[in-house]
Amino acid sequence: MMKTEQEKENILIMSGNYAAAWGAKCSNVNVISAYPITPQTTVVEKLSDFVDNKELDAKYIRVESEHSVMAALVGSSMTGARSFSATSGQGLLYMAEMLHWVSSSRLPIVTTIASRGIAPPWNIWADYTDILSIRDCGWIIQFASTHQEIFDSILMAYKIAENPEVSLPYFVVYSGFSQSHTSKPVSIPEQQRINKFLPILPEDGWGHLNLNPDKPVTFGNLVMPEQEYLDFRFMIHDSMVKSKKNIHDTINLFNQSFGRDYGGLVEKYMCDDAEVILISYGGLAEQSKDAVDKLRDQGNKVGLFKLRYIRPFPNEELIELFNSGIKVIGVVDQGTAFGNPTGGPISTEVMSLLNHTKNRIDVLPCIWGIGGRNVSVDDQIGLFEKLLYIKNNNEYPTDETCQHGTVWMGLKTGI
Amino acid sequence: MKTSDKQPAAQQPYKSWKELPHVPVSYPQLGSIGATGEWRTFKPEINAEACNKCGMCYLYCPDGVISYKEGTLPEIDYMFCKGCGICASICPKKAIEMVKEKE
Numbered sequence: 267m268m269k270t271e272q273e274k275e276n277i278l279i280m281s282g283n284y285a286a287a288w289g290a291k292c293s294n295v296n297v298i299s300a301y302p303i304t305p306q307t308t309v310v311e312k313l314s315d316f317v318d319n320k321e322l323d324a325k326y327i328r329v330e331s332e333h334s335v336m337a338a339l340v341g342s343s344m345t346g347a348r349s350f351s352a353t354s355g356q357g358l359l360y361m362a363e364m365l366h367w368v369s370s371s372r373l374p375i376v377t378t379i380a381s382r383g384i385a386p387p388w389n390i391w392a393d394y395t396d397i398l399s400i401r402d403c404g405w406i407i408q409f410a411s412t413h414q415e416i417f418d419s420i421l422m423a424y425k426i427a428e429n430p431e432v433s434l435p436y437f438v439v440y441s442g443f444s445q446s447h448t449s450k451p452v453s454i455p456e457q458q459r460i461n462k463f464l465p466i467l468p469e470d471g472w473g474h475l476n477l478n479p480d481k482p483v484t485f486g487n488l489v490m491p492e493q494e495y496l497d498f499r500f501m502i503h504d505s506m507v508k509s510k511k512n513i514h515d516t517i518n519l520f521n522q523s524f525g526r527d528y529g530g531l532v533e534k535y536m537c538d539d540a541e542v543i544l545i546s547y548g549g550l551a552e553q554s555k556d557a558v559d560k561l562r563d564q565g566n567k568v569g570l571f572k573l574r575y576i577r578p579f580p581n582e583e584l585i586e587l588f589n590s591g592i593k594v595i596g597v598v599d600q601g602t603a604f605g606n607p608t609g610g611p612i613s614t615e616v617m618s619l620l621n622h623t624k625n626r627i628d629v630l631p632c633i634w635g636i637g638g639r640n641v642s643v644d645d646q647i648g649l650f651e652k653l654l655y656i657k658n659n660n661e662y663p664t665d666e667t668c669q670h671g672t673v674w675m676g677l678k679t680g681i
Numbered sequence: 682m683k684t685s686d687k688q689p690a691a692q693q694p695y696k697s698w699k700e701l702p703h704v705p706v707s708y709p710q711l712g713s714i715g716a717t718g719e720w721r722t723f724k725p726e727i728n729a730e731a732c733n734k735c736g737m738c739y740l741y742c743p744d745g746v747i748s749y750k751e752g753t754l755p756e757i758d759y760m761f762c763k764g765c766g767i768c769a770s771i772c773p774k775k776a777i778e779m780v781k782e783k784e
Contacts, residue, residue, distance in 0.1 A: 372703040433703050474703035482745070484707045494705065497698040504698075 275453040275524075282445035285413045285452045286352060286378040286438070287312035289420030291322045292460050293376075295350040296467075297342035299327040299335045301357065304390045305442035306380040309352035332357040336364030336375075343373040344485070345478070346471025348424060350375070354442060355382040355396045362400055368435045369404025369502060371485065372474055374427035375435045376420060377405075381548075382442035383637040391638020392441035394548060394601040398611045404502045406436040406509060407577040411552035413450040416440050418526060421460060425516045428465045430473055432509045434502070441549045441600075443638065455524055463523045506578045513575065531580040533572040534587075536562060540569030542653045543587065544646075545616055546598040547573040550635050557646035568650050571595075576612060581619055588623035594657045595627060596649055596673075600635040609633060609672045628656050630663075634675040645675060709745075717744075721764030723779035729754055731776035738768035738777060 280288065286309045290298065298317070300310035316322035325347075327338045332353050339349040353361060358379060368375050379397050383389030394409075401407060406426065410416040416438060423436040440446065470476055475485060489495040514530055521527040536558050537543060544554055551572040561568045571587055573580060587595075597617070599610025608614045613631035620627060632649055635641045652663045652673065662668070666679035695701055727738075732754055739749035746758040747768060757768075769777040 370704070475706060482709050484709070485704065487705070487707055489705060494695060494698070494701060497695070497701055498705065501698055501701065501703070 283308040285416040289417045290350045296347035297349045299338035303357035305446045306352045306354040332360040336361045352378040354380045358396045365403045372433040376423045379439045380442045380446040389637040392444045398601040409547045531575040532583045535570040537569035541567045541593045544596045545571045556643045585622040594653045596630045598632040632673040723764045728776045741771045
């Protein structure tokens with residue numbers, strides 16, 4: 267698309283973390299609260315620079331823990347301030363209680379997660395177990411699998427979260443180090459154009475909850491079993507499911523405004539005539555495109571179905587996929603859910619929708635990249651070959667990395 | 682604002698979740714368990730001459746029963762002051778004395 271002089275974008279080489287900091291800066295956030303944790307730290311360091319250099323007019327609140335970070339943002343967001351933070355791994359888990367306070371207060375806080383492994387043993391490398399452990403706390407969860415997508419997603423996140431019909435907090439998630447600390451070009455549109463895209467902050471705070479000393483209210487008081495506690499819980503789920511429409515609208519508007527199309531809740535790559543599909547998310551899912559290309563060159567009908575969102579869950583898109591004539595799917599988690607049906611949280615959720623199709627589909631769950639373990643394109647091709655084996659031989663592979671029905675890619679088996 | 686200022690009364694029970702706001706919020710009104718000032722054993726009394734009108738007591742009062750405007754003497758709403766003594770403890774001029782209530 268030809269861009270006019272006014273539409274020209276400033277292309278900077280930056281790390282994934284700096285892309286997140288730039289995303290927050292360009293979203294004109296009012297309040298940042300932060301506590302450092304690897305691999306997220308350079309996000310909030312960069313934001314601290316922006317504030318210190320007066321490039322960003324925001325209040326920067328340093329606190330003593332991640333729990334306090336989110337508590338501070340609960341307070342700031344309740345006054346109608348656009349609020350931002352970033353965290354990783356243990357820090358996210360330490361925030362867990364306040365994450366529920368945010369979603370149950372329906373506050374549109376945006377937080378970026380540079381995902382890492384959970385201790386012990388200590389591990390700071392790419393692994394989504396941190397975000398997947400808190401996937402049910404009422405936050406929208408979106409994976410960004412390129413640096414540009416990290417930046418763009420934060421702008422869209424505020425647009426979606428602050429919509430009064432949605433009023434839910436929003437996580438933008440990317441992987442530690444492989445995304446957070448690698449550098450790539452990121453296009454930054456002119457601020458005036460971003461300002462036109464961003465939602466307008468209401469002068470009197472959010473319609474449902476606004477802390478104002480002149481109009482005192484009590485929030486978070488006790489609600490008895492026969493009062494509306496159950497109903498308020500349902501409404502969080504209801505708004506989350508209905509936010510899908512708003513997400514689609516926002517992605518379309520973003521495409522119209524900046525010429526980058528993120529498609530929807532999922533990204534389909536070579537899925538149209540595919541018989542074998544890999545379903546995954548995050549940075550490694552982006553890499554799967556190379557594996558698909560190589561296998562397509564050899565005449566294999568394979569495709570990639572990348573989940574951009576897991577909350578809300580893309581039910582409709584998955585059911586459409588199941589009814590499209592595919593024979594075999596592999597579902598890959600870069601995270602663990604010990605003791606659940608597959609050992610991986612998202613593969614279990616994807617499989618829970620299989621009763622919506624009458625087609626017979628074989629499913630091979632897989633877990634890869636745990637604790638930053640390298641997954642090469644060849645490793646991904648190896649997984650596709652297992653799926654092709656299932657399609658061609660009508661039986662599941664039996665090698666020793668396949669444990670309890672799930673492939674643990676790279677499991678040391680002594681061979 | 683004094684706690685005795687009227688605010689919208691509690692809503693009638695909701696029939697459907699569709700009528701509910703995003704979150705439950707309650708407005709200050711006369712306490713549903715009555716005049717909690719009756720619980721008081723010690724009564725805070727402000728010494729107007731010693732008071733420097735800094736407003737610390739207003740900021741620290743956990744029940745929000747002290748009203749204050751900058752440069753004026755704070756006022757305590759004894760209908761709801763439970764007599765916890767935090768105002769007396771925080772007062773930098775020691776201008777608040779906790780006086781034992783009589784029978």
